[in-house]
Amino acid sequence: MNKSATIQTRIDPKVKNQAQKILDKLNISMSEAISIFLTQVSLHKGIPFEIKIPNKLTEETLRKSEKGENLHEVSDVKQLFEELEN
The missing domain is CATH 1.10.1220 (Arc Repressor Mutant)
Structure with a gap:
């Protein structure tokens, strides 16, 4: 070509x-x-x-995450799933 x-x-x-x-x-x-x-x-x-244009919640969540606001850390995937279940 x-x-x-x-x-x-x-x-x-x-x-x-x-x-x-x-x-x-x-x-x-x-x-x-x-x-x-x-x-x-x-x-x-x-x-x-x-x-697509994100909805208001997604837009706000993206803005906060870019600023490092309201972030939650876990040590591994197992802990993540345990916390999601609770």
Whole structure:
């Protein structure tokens, strides 16, 4: 397949850097990752994952977790399930 098409896009540098760190660990270039994404869009005939606006509770929970608020730690999965059952 001839890979000669070029795409230019603007992206938040912080998002790009975070993604680059993950891709480096996966040994995938940014170009390869974008190609994978676009291939999946083509195969699925749409975005290959669900995109939706979170409800108020989910939005608030995400905001708090990003700030480190109301987090609960457990030592292992067994403890997690025990606490969920109670």
